[in-house]
Structures are given as C-alpha cells and as structure tokens.
Amino acid sequence: MRIILIYDVTEGKCEKIRKECNKYLNWIQNSVFEGTITNAKLLELTNSLKKKINLETDSIIIFKINNESWINKEIIGNEKNEISTFI
C-alpha cells in the first residue's frame, strides 16, 4: 500500500514524530512523508504515533492508496527530499 502521511503537531513533538515516521517512510517535504508499507507495519506506526501526540490538539492525516500505479506525483519547484539524509 502506498501512503502519504502529513503531520501538524506542536513544535516540541516534531522531532519525535519525524524520527518515528522515518523508520517506515521517506521524508519528502516539510511535515510530509511518503512510502510503501504493509498493513501490519502501518498499524505499528499509527499505534506508536498515537502514543506520542496529543489527540485533541495534534493532527496526523494518512492517505492510503492500494495500488502504486493509481497515484501520480508532480513537483513544481524544488524537490526537497534530496536533503532527507540530514534527519
């Protein structure tokens, strides 16, 4: 399954969330991760994220697309994930 994960959390938690997402997905921009993941691994990730955020104020959106070929990506401007290695 291909997923796009976008987080919007209070500043102190960004680093924790980024590190956790980075174990499973690729960082592509600002607070956005993308990747291919199994259902089991996604469940593992979401369970872990739920423990790290404040469910009333923080927000994580996960888009799931079952088939890789169903999604197209267009980038306008600079492709920022070249610097993902800094994480």
Place this chain on the structure above:
Amino acid sequence: MRIILIYDVTEGKCEKIRKECNKYLNWIQNSVFEGTITNAKLLELTNSLKKKINLETDSIIIFKINNESWINKEIIGNEKNEISTFI
C-alpha cells in the same frame, strides 16, 4: 481527479499560495489542500502557482489520483479543517 497539494514556500509567500489554492481546493491541514478538480482547472492552478513561487527554493507537490474511490483517508487526532473558514 482527486488531488492532494502540499506546499513548502518561504514565509512571505504562504498567504498568496493559500489564497490561490483555496479558490480550487479545500484546506485540510497546515500547508495541505485536497480536492476534486478537472485537468483544465488544475492546469490553471499550477500555472498560477508557478508565477507566484521561486522555482529554485520553493516546492509544491501535487499527488493525483484519477478515481475518488482509490483513496482512503485516516485522521489521527484533531481534524483541523473545521477552522478552514478563517482563511
């Protein structure tokens, strides 16, 4: 076509980009918009955005999914787009 648009632009440009995207799509989180759009309207939007950003430093990623039913959305925590009317 269903699209997810994510922008990462220098601070002074955020407002301009947000306003432009808001004409075509729904704001869902931080710097993320989502919506259903025709090819013609998407071209109109991307052409307009290209004129507003610095193509070397700013970045806009657009994910395109042809069929609405191919995508699922899961929200963990707070669904922030309730406040989209403030824009």
